[in-house]
Amino acid sequence: MPETATISTIPAEALEALRRIVGESSVLSAHEQVLVYECDGFVIEKNTPDCVVFPETTEHVVAIVKLCNEYKIPFVPRGAGTSLAGGCLPVGGGVMIALTRMRGIHDVNLRDHYAVVGPGTVNVHLTQHLKGTGFHYAPDPSSQGACTIGGNVATNSGGPHTLKYGVTVNHVLGAEVVLPDGEVVQFGGYTEDNPGFDLTGLFVGSEGTFGVCTKVIVRLTRDPVAYRTMLGVFETVEDATQAISGIIGAGIVPAALELMDQGIIEAVEPAFHFGFPLDAGAVLLIEVDGLEVAVDGEAEQIVALCEQNNAREVRKADSPQQRDLLWKCRKKAFGAIGRLSPSYCTQDGVVPRTKLPEILKFITEASARHDIRIVNVFHAGDGNIHPILLFDERDAEQIKRVLLASDEILNRCIELGGSVTGEHGIGVEKINFMNKLFTEADLETMESVRLAFNPTGLCSPQKMLPTAGACGMEHIEKSHPARRAAL
Amino acid sequence: MTTTESSDEFTPATTDEARDFLAENAAGAGRAIFPVGGRTALHYGYASTQPGIAFSTLRLNRTIDYPARDMTITVEAGIRMDELTEILKAEGQRLPIDVPQSSRATLGGVLATNTSGPRRFGFGTLRDYLIGISSIDATGKTFSAGGRVVKNVAGYDLCKLMIGSLGTLAVITQATLKVIPQPEASRILWCAAADWQAVETALENLLTSATRPVALEVLNANAAHEIAAEARLDLPADGPVLCIGFEGATRETEWETETMTAELQTAGIRDVAVVADAEPLWFALTDFATSSDEPLTFQANLRPSRLVEFAELATSAGVSLAAHAGNGIVIGHLPDTVTTLDAAVKILSPLQTLAHEADGNLVIFDCDETWKQTIPVFGQSRQDRALMQRIKQQLDPRDILNPGRVFTKNAVSAAQ
Numbered sequence: 001m002p003e004t005a006t007i008s009t010i011p012a013e014a015l016e017a018l019r020r021i022v023g024e025s026s027v028l029s030a031h032e033q034v035l036v037y038e039c040d041g042f043v044i045e046k047n048t049p050d051c052v053v054f055p056e057t058t059e060h061v062v063a064i065v066k067l068c069n070e071y072k073i074p075f076v077p078r079g080a081g082t083s084l085a086g087g088c089l090p091v092g093g094g095v096m097i098a099l100t101r102m103r104g105i106h107d108v109n110l111r112d113h114y115a116v117v118g119p120g121t122v123n124v125h126l127t128q129h130l131k132g133t134g135f136h137y138a139p140d141p142s143s144q145g146a147c148t149i150g151g152n153v154a155t156n157s158g159g160p161h162t163l164k165y166g167v168t169v170n171h172v173l174g175a176e177v178v179l180p181d182g183e184v185v186q187f188g189g190y191t192e193d194n195p196g197f198d199l200t201g202l203f204v205g206s207e208g209t210f211g212v213c214t215k216v217i218v219r220l221t222r223d224p225v226a227y228r229t230m231l232g233v234f235e236t237v238e239d240a241t242q243a244i245s246g247i248i249g250a251g252i253v254p255a256a257l258e259l260m261d262q263g264i265i266e267a268v269e270p271a272f273h274f275g276f277p278l279d280a281g282a283v284l285l286i287e288v289d290g291l292e293v294a295v296d297g298e299a300e301q302i303v304a305l306c307e308q309n310n311a312r313e314v315r316k317a318d319s320p321q322q323r324d325l326l327w328k329c330r331k332k333a334f335g336a337i338g339r340l341s342p343s344y345c346t347q348d349g350v351v352p353r354t355k356l357p358e359i360l361k362f363i364t365e366a367s368a369r370h371d372i373r374i375v376n377v378f379h380a381g382d383g384n385i386h387p388i389l390l391f392d393e394r395d396a397e398q399i400k401r402v403l404l405a406s407d408e409i410l411n412r413c414i415e416l417g418g419s420v421t422g423e424h425g426i427g428v429e430k431i432n433f434m435n436k437l438f439t440e441a442d443l444e445t446m447e448s449v450r451l452a453f454n455p456t457g458l459c460s461p462q463k464m465l466p467t468a469g470a471c472g473m474e475h476i477e478k479s480h481p482a483r484r485a486a487l
Numbered sequence: 488m489t490t491t492e493s494s495d496e497f498t499p500a501t502t503d504e505a506r507d508f509l510a511e512n513a514a515g516a517g518r519a520i521f522p523v524g525g526r527t528a529l530h531y532g533y534a535s536t537q538p539g540i541a542f543s544t545l546r547l548n549r550t551i552d553y554p555a556r557d558m559t560i561t562v563e564a565g566i567r568m569d570e571l572t573e574i575l576k577a578e579g580q581r582l583p584i585d586v587p588q589s590s591r592a593t594l595g596g597v598l599a600t601n602t603s604g605p606r607r608f609g610f611g612t613l614r615d616y617l618i619g620i621s622s623i624d625a626t627g628k629t630f631s632a633g634g635r636v637v638k639n640v641a642g643y644d645l646c647k648l649m650i651g652s653l654g655t656l657a658v659i660t661q662a663t664l665k666v667i668p669q670p671e672a673s674r675i676l677w678c679a680a681a682d683w684q685a686v687e688t689a690l691e692n693l694l695t696s697a698t699r700p701v702a703l704e705v706l707n708a709n710a711a712h713e714i715a716a717e718a719r720l721d722l723p724a725d726g727p728v729l730c731i732g733f734e735g736a737t738r739e740t741e742w743e744t745e746t747m748t749a750e751l752q753t754a755g756i757r758d759v760a761v762v763a764d765a766e767p768l769w770f771a772l773t774d775f776a777t778s779s780d781e782p783l784t785f786q787a788n789l790r791p792s793r794l795v796e797f798a799e800l801a802t803s804a805g806v807s808l809a810a811h812a813g814n815g816i817v818i819g820h821l822p823d824t825v826t827t828l829d830a831a832v833k834i835l836s837p838l839q840t841l842a843h844e845a846d847g848n849l850v851i852f853d854c855d856e857t858w859k860q861t862i863p864v865f866g867q868s869r870q871d872r873a874l875m876q877r878i879k880q881q882l883d884p885r886d887i888l889n890p891g892r893v894f895t896k897n898a899v900s901a902a903q
Contacts (some may be wrong), residue, residue: 056752110694111792134695156640167638169647185871191788192612192814192846193725195865195876196893197656201614201647205640225697249556251579251668289701294739332493350636352557381555382638422638430641437641438631443629445882446643452877466644 009093010050011244014071018053018095021063025232026054026101037096041084041143042429043393044403045098046180049076049096051062056101058176058184058214065212066182068095068458076460077212079120082143084346085427087207091462097212098344099150105129107216113220114173114190119150126218129259135220138165141423142331152212156205158423162329163381164289165221167423169204176215177203180459190217207425210453224255224289228299229317229326232284232306233277237261239392240282241356243309244380245270247286248353250305252298258285258330263340263375264388270334272329280312285330286381333377334388340375341390345402349413350422353383362412363387370405372398384422385413411436426464434466498543502563502621502629502660505547509658510627512540512887519890520625522654524565524593527777528600530853533864536891544595547660550574552635559618559635559717561663567759580666583610585773595659601651604773605732608813609701610667616645619663624656625883635663648878655889656882670734675702675768676744677730678751678759679711679723683802687726687795689754690812693731696750698743700714702732702811707798709807710820717771723758726800729812730772732765775809776852776881781820783831783854789845791815797841804834815847828858835862843867865893 017028028034029051038046050073055061068075074094082086087393090096102118105126109115110133117126123144126137126191140159141147147157153175158167165171174188188200203210234240240259260268261282269276276283284306288298303314317323337344351359363385367374378386387409391398398413410420410433420426420433448466454460499505512518519539520766523529544565549560553780555578562571568589575581585604586592592602598620619633622645632645650657680686686705693703694803707715711724722728729751733743748759750784762768776784789797794812805822819838831854842849848866851859869875879886 044808111691111791112790113813154722156644158828162638166615167640169644170611179874185874187871189846190790191845192787193603193786193816194869194870195848195850195879196872197652198601198614198647198650199871199874201650202644204647205644211656222699225699245556248558253667290735291697291739291742293742294736297736297738298892350638352554352559352636354556366795379638383636384638417634419634419641420637421641423640426642434642437634439629441628442630442632442642445628445645446632446883447622449643449645449878452874452881471633 001054001417002355005370009065010073010095010240011071014067014073015051017067018051018064021067022053022055022060027462037078037081037090037098039092039186040081040086042086042087042089042427044090044345044399045086045428047090048092049090050093052096052098054098061178061214062182063210064095064097064183065178065180065257069181069456074458074461077150077154077208078124079148079154080123080146082147083151083155083427084143084348084424085421085429087425087427087463091428099212100148102214103148105456108133110135111121112190115220116217117149119148119153119216121149123147123152130220134223137218138171138221139168142334144331149218152323153204153213153216154206154208155423158379158382160258160379162379163257164253164255169201170206171219171221173219174200174217175203175213177211177213179211180454180456184214188217189385205425207427207464209450209463211459216291222245226292226295227255227287227289227323228295229285229287229323230288230299230302231244231315231326233280233312233315234282234284235310235312236281237360238357239310240284241360241380243284243306243311244356245354246305246309247302248381250301252288252301253438254286255289256285256287257379257381259283259376259378259380260285260330260333261376263373264333264377266377267336267340268329268333270339272325272332274329276324276329285326289440330377337375337390341373343391343393345389345391345406347385347387347389347406347409348421348424349385349387350417350418351383351385351418353381353411353478355416355418356380356383356385358408359412361415363409366405366408370401372401372405374405379422383418384424428463431464434464494759495539496541496543498546500546502547502623505660505845506623506627506629509623509625513626513885517885517887519887520658521889522595522599522658523528524596525567525588525591527588527592528596531600532892533895534856534891535889536895539887542658544593551661555580558666559637559663560666561619561661562594563661564593564598564659566594568592568594568597575666576669577869579669579693581669582616582664582666584613584616585884587748587774587777594662595777598650598659598662599652604776605702605704605769605811607811608703609699609732613650614647616665617650617662617676618665620646621661622649622657622659625885625888629660630657633663637665637832653889653893655879655893657888672737672740673732673734673765673769674740674760675720675730675732675762676747677728677762678756679725680729680756681726683727683795683799685755686729688793689729692750692754696747698733698747699735700731700747702730704730704814705794705798705810705812707802707808708728710775710809712809712829713767714771714775714809717774718767720762720768722760729756732769749801772809776818781860782823782825783821784852785819785835785845785849786852787817787819787842787849788819789815789842789847793841793845797838797845798884800841801838806834826878828861830879831858832862839866
């Protein structure tokens with residue numbers, strides 16, 4: 001195919017109409033242009049959209065969605081594409097609505113504790129905007145330097161501070177949404193406890209299947225007065241997880257409790273030179289925050305609990321610079337993995353916190369069984385594990401083993417009473433787990449709720465529910481071209 | 488409402504019995520079903536549009552699983568809130584939701600009505616704690632959502648949909664909750680302000696306070712007298728009262744009450760009393776929402792910055808009022824002197840207008856049933872109402888669960 005050729009299968013007149021709506025330069029349809037949008041952070045499944053449009057206003061989104069309805073073209077919203085489960089994969093092509101230009105911070109109201117932002121606002125930009133006000137937006141996914149708040153809303157993102165502050169839904173007061181038929185509605189609002197059903201709560205985490213978010217009203221949180229950030233160094237992962245149980249069991253809710261195992265330390269240390277001991281089995285990044293009068297007591301208790309659980313040492317970040325570097329190591333850990341492997345697949349299982357030792361042992365065994373190196377960095381306080389499977393995506397045999405190991409790990413999470421996703425979502429990646437997590441009746445109910453929002457199924461088709469428009473397996477086959485090829 | 492008038496009641500002992508009953512009813516007679524728990528909130532919403540059967544969850548009250556070290560608990564929906572509190576207390580844990588009439592109220596009812604109280608400022612509401620749910624819909628289909636782990640984004644979050652849905656979508660049978668540790672200490676600081684302007688100044692100053700209160704209540708003098716009497720405390724209440732709660736480690740709450748006392752003085756409030764045994768006062772503040780013999784009880788939600796303006800207007804009309812000031816939630820009781828619909832409307836109309844202007848709403852919790860023909864129980868119509876009705880239609884196609892309670896067919900209703 002010539003590089004400049006248009007591969008769109010949508011009618012030329014529809015493409016023309018899209019250009020009229022948003023302007024010539026805001027529609028991409030050439031093959032090399034849309035190739036960038038063939039996947040998100042989940043690189044195993046790929047499919048190009050027919051075209052990508054960049055609306056700048058709610059009115060643009062309405063016009064695009066109405067046009068898609070007119071021509072019966074599927075459409076899928078997309079933020080920065082940092083999602084990790086194929087949530088914005090354009091299954092079946094169609095129009096991709098990229099919301100990155102709707103990035104305005106429209107209003108900040110400290111007295112009423114909210115900000116109104118466009119869905120394309122990069123998470124960290126809001127944090128930077130609020131610096132010095134005494135308030136912040138609490139959800140801080142590790143990808144916050146790139147991911148958008150609209151995307152966070154779609155996936156109900158968490159982050160290292162979820163343990164104390166909760167996930168995205170706990171910080172969203174309302175949303176303006178263009179429904180799949182083009183109608184604009186506002187869920188929630190500037191105030192709490194609006195009468196009627198909590199459609200804001202339902203919308204957050206619906207992975208783009210209920211409509212296109214065009215505005216988000218987020219709750220702002222007071223900055224903590226004081227932090228104590230610590231690094232517990234352990235000989236073994238088991239000791240580290242026992243320490244976690246000890247800390248939580250003592251009634252302390254740290255602001256963050258993150259575990260990095262030896263494998264990930266090997267990647268992070270050469271990249272950031274924090275001084276992580278390369279021979280340690282695991283390190284725990286522990287942060288408590290709150291009042292100056294309270295944090296020292298909690299920190300002392302945590303140090304004692306780590307020591308009781310055989311910590312080799314517990315270091316305290318004694319300057320803001322050291323704290324920043326420690327957090328940089330954690331948040332950019334994924335970026336450092338490039339030092340270990342050309343490709344990686346991050347899993348996102350969850351187990352009850354007390355089952356962490358069990359699942360980590362299972363991961364080690366699965367790694368050996370399938371000869372796939374797996375390293376771990378995760379939100380231990382929530383029981384949310386992120387085994388990172390290292391492989392070379394040019395080798396189909398390795399992909400096959402990665403998928404098998406991933407499936408085994410996630411199945412084990414279910415057996416231990418957990419879930420297959422703590423924060424990345426179902427997308428297309430985990431659709432075949434839905435039948436294991438939920439009964440047919442559960443899925444039917446979810447489907448019926450989706451039908452209330454999205455009766456034609458044109459908005460983000462083939463996502464999340466295996467029952468969507470077909471019986472389970474057909475759907476899985478349709479949305480998993482690469483997986484089918486690998487297996 | 489009709490539920491209380493009906494002698495027909497079904498009280499299943501197991502969820503299977505509950506499911507079979509609903510399925511048979513849906514497949515057969517299709518009579519209206521009114522889910523009830525502790526019957527503390529039957530007055531909330533419109534009266535049913537048809538007679539039917541009360542469906543009591545009271546025998547569904549078992550603890551299914553309590554892995555205390557994971558800080559989650561799974562219980563059946565008919566469990567009384569006091570009982571749940573005791574179970575959690577034995578492990579040094581709690582669900583930090585203030586529930587009026589907690590000896591009667593059931594968890595299912597509390598979820599269905601989205602109940603909250605003063606400590607929502609510090610700890611959030613039920614939507615922050617419910618992580619898994621099982622329900623039976625109006626066709627007799629049992630469905631679950633969420634799970635038993637604290638972090639989970641698999642599938643649609645039907646937990647959120649069920650919270651506050653007033654039993655119109657499904658009967659909640661089981662819930663899994665995230666819980667938190669009991670605090671070491673709990674203290675309340677009570678102070679009377681000279682006037683409403685002083686309250687506003689204090690609230691603005693609180694935005695930059697060095698302390699982190701878990702409750703921020705504003706009471707007018709009427710409510711303050713009532714609450715102090717209920718808690719059997721002799722507290723100052725000459726004008727508006729600010730009531731600020733702190734919880735945490737003992738030295739933390741001591742430091743906070745001392746610091747706050749100093750901060751309030753700079754805001755011009757001097758008459759400060761620290762209530763060390765806070766428990767009776769927490770109860771009184773919580774139970775204020777359900778004072779039983781008032782002619783009308785409402786809840787307004789508005790921007791916190793408009794709260795003092797609203798409180799001043801309501802107070803001048805004789806309303807007894809307590810507000811979760813940090814959240815913009817106001818609970819008000821109309822005075823006993825209001826005995827007619829006209830008198831009620833005269834007081835409510837300007838308050839409704841102000842709530843709407845402040846991007847919120849005014850919802851009636853309780854009043855004479857006949858008044859509901861005129862007063863819009865759920866306030867101003869919301870833009871997403873049609874979508875809500877489509878969801879109701881999906882889960883309850885024959886409209887047998889609490890028919891008319893939210894989506895009333897009453898001719899005069901701003902909620903329509």
